[in-house]
Amino acid sequence: MATLDQIEFDGADLATALSVVRSDDIETHPGVDRFAEHATRAYLRACSRDDAVLRPVRDWWVAQRILPSMVWELYAWGRRYESGDGALREFRFLRLGEARERGPSEVAIAAFVAAFGAPASWPQPWSEPFRPSGREGAERVRVIEVGLADGSVKELLDATAQEVEEYFATHGRTQVVEIAHGEALEPGFGCGECKRVAVCRGPVRTPGLLGVESGQGPLRTVSISGLRYHRKCPAQAYLRAVHLPRSYEYSQEAALGQAVHAWLEKVHDQQRDGCDLDAMPDAVSDWSAGDWRVTGEDAAAGARMLARHVEVCPFRDAPEVDSVRVEPQLTFLDLVARAVVVAKPDLVYREEGRWVWRELKTTQKPRSSFSDPLEEYPQLALGVTALAGDALGPGGAGRVELEILRPSGAEIVPIDPTDSERVKTARRVLREWAGPWREDSVFDARPGKECQWCPVSQWCPSYPGVGPEQKDDETSAEPGPAAASAEG
Ligand SMILES: [Zn+2]
Structure with missing residues (x-):
């Protein structure tokens, strides 16, 4: 916008306009500068x-x-x-x-x-x-x-x-x-920039949710995916967070995970009596759910995973269940970390008055050596601190669950958010993920072999590969292995 203002109202040419905007007091990320140049050219070309x-x-x-x-x-x-x-x-x-x-x-x-x-x-x-x-x-x-x-x-x-x-x-x-009238509250990724966030009843106040002892600087917004990106490469996390255009980012495995999630979202939206096999795709044909379509061996593997869900469906033979929300977007305000935290658990509900937070993970790998699920999946750690902090509303803290679906079987890993050792571990895990993100103010790139799969690399000046124009043609051919499927 500022660059276009220079061109349209002050008569500057593109190079002058870009250099004037860059020399302004507000320092911008070099990836954002690169995108701004591309966007200005594209706009001027489109509207000439x-x-x-x-x-x-x-x-x-x-x-x-x-x-x-x-x-x-x-x-x-x-x-x-x-x-x-x-x-x-x-x-x-x-x-x-x-x-x-x-x-x-x-x-x-x-x-x-x-x-x-x-x-x-x-x-x-x-x-x-x-x-x-x-x-x-x-x-x-x-x-x-x-x-x-x-x-x-x-x-x-x-x-x-x-x-x-x-x-x-x-x-x-x-x-x-x-x-x-303030009726249309939609808390989420916009809250961090809103002047009214401190008085708004939209985001749930959860001081200490991220386990960070004291955050400095302006309020920032993050999700668990955002923390994962930051650990991989701070520049990638930043360029995603400011919503720059991304190239296709799903590997075959991640796309299958998304399709399974979308299928379960649909069936859980439609009924609360427990899934049965009739509600699942058959294993001999291709199928689709939401925006995701799977074919061939993937379709068969996905259908077998979904058939396994029937054994562990939370609504099957369940005691009294209410307040069911399928893939809700939850927004928390942690003023200790100075962060708006946006989470999308796969399912939350109350069972006999106690909250259950369930995350789903799909995999075709056999079970690996046992590690603490809180260490492996920070979204479970967030579920634990949220339930321990009564962040979901009236009701007690029930349990956090990881549902693992494989073509060969289903497994539920329960975690008790009233166990003080588990809560302590969850806070420590979140602090290890969120601390470096909260302290970062430059979001430097960490170039390496992962760059070839990064969906925002075309805007990243540290990208060692080809320039943005050439890359447009190449990325569509070879999507990389991205995005853990357990995340929303
Ligand atoms: Zn179900």
Whole structure:
């Protein structure tokens, strides 16, 4: 955004704009710099055809209503353009990674502010209201989305102001009212940057959850996967955390694990009486679950694993079970570590009033020599400290379970979160994972042979291989062995 501002409003060329932004006070990760350059080029290339007829608009478009008790303001994040006479306004969303379906309410809000908003500069300080002035609205509005990785352009809406009003009434208004009343709480990866996190009831307060004795610096967000990436390579963890586009990252084994997870998620969503064999894929044909499709020997192995689940399904012959949540996203706020922790256990539920936290691991390897599951799977350690800290809500701490599915059999490894030795070990394990991450402020790359499988290596200046343009062609052919399948 800052680079495009330099080019569009200050008349800088690309090289000057990049060097001005890089010399700013805020130091950015070299991988982010590399992506910013690629993204700026892609954006300029994608939009060059329009820029003869549309001019960039620096001000925000703000729809504002001043009520006795509050100021109601609506605006959207993106870039803004208009025709010379102001009759046409175009709002452009910028997309970092893969295409995803942009919700109609997002489109409705962007279109509404373009159609009816007035220009206003960003308030200083932010707590002040916008002061819109000048021409309100336009006759015609276009909303498009520009992909910064591939330079693709997608039109989302092209409508008159009146059509926009109708579209907003259908898709935008309810959403806006929910947001204004604070009903639409969606705690998660965004909490770390939110100014209201300290007073919000979204994330669960869990001081000491990560076992880190005292964290310094600004609040940061992490998941157990993020800690795994950090241990492998801090630069990879960082570039993933800021959501840079990734190349395909699943090995065949990891994709099979994802498919098994997705299948169980579906059957557990549909029934709570215990899985039976009829609910599982048969072992002689290919099958798919969610976005995952498995074929041939993988399909057969996966079907045999799922058949084994029936023996250990948590709802089979279970005593009283309630509050079942399948693959929920849980958000915790650990102010000792100064971290927002986002976790996605495979299953949580209450059994006779006590919480159970279950993680699933699929493997085709025979059981290896015995090691402490808390050491091997830090997500189990997180489950233990979360249950020990009453983080799931009313109810006692029941147990943390690791379900291991192999084509040859199923196994449940239970861990007791009321056993003080287990809690102590869990805290120590988490501290060993989270401590180095919390202390890191530079996120240096650790280049090595793993780089060839790293899904963000194309943005990493330390990547010893080919440059980003060439790599695009190569990565799709050979996905590497990534992502432990026990993680969400
Ligand atoms: Zn089941």
